[in-house]
Amino acid sequence: MSTDDYLRSLPRRPTASGVLITDDTARALLVRPVYKDGWEFPGGSVDDGESPWDAAVREVKEELALALAGPPVLLCADWMPASDTDAGGFRLIFDGGVMSSEELSAIRLPAEELSEWKLVDPADAGAFLPPIRVRRIHAAVAARRTGRVAYLEDGYPVA
Helix, strand or coil, X not given: CCHHXXXXXXXXXXXXXXXXXXXXXXXXXXXXXXXXXXXXXXXXXXXXXXXXXXXXXXXXXHHHCCCCCCCCCEEEEEEECCCCCCCCEEEEEEEEEECCHHHHCCCCCCCCCEEEEXXXXXXXXXXXXXXXXXXXXXXXXHHHHHCCCEEEECCEECC
């Protein structure tokens, strides 16, 4: 098998990069997309040829008009199997840091993509996020606290 044939035979799975940004009381920043129901972490899909960190930086700039500073700190990697409604792949959560009220007041949302943002105590995340994202936010918060990256599969820690 040629290298080209081998590379074409490999499965293609998308990667998405999200960012955990909190305020000084440890509330997490969530955004509400206009094109679907519910709330999300700031972030989005990694484009072809783009690194996951570069995607996180780009998405935060596009969605919030904020600049992330490096170096990148990965908090959580969640492997999602493919399903009828999802192509599967990795969902990565990077640490976007703790932002002051002044920094957060600089947020500017693109009206064609996001309708609002809010700060949510992770303990109350279930009121805004589906269970898989609640588990992901708790894993990311714990990883920030411990300094140890969380590895999940379908939203659950792998022992």
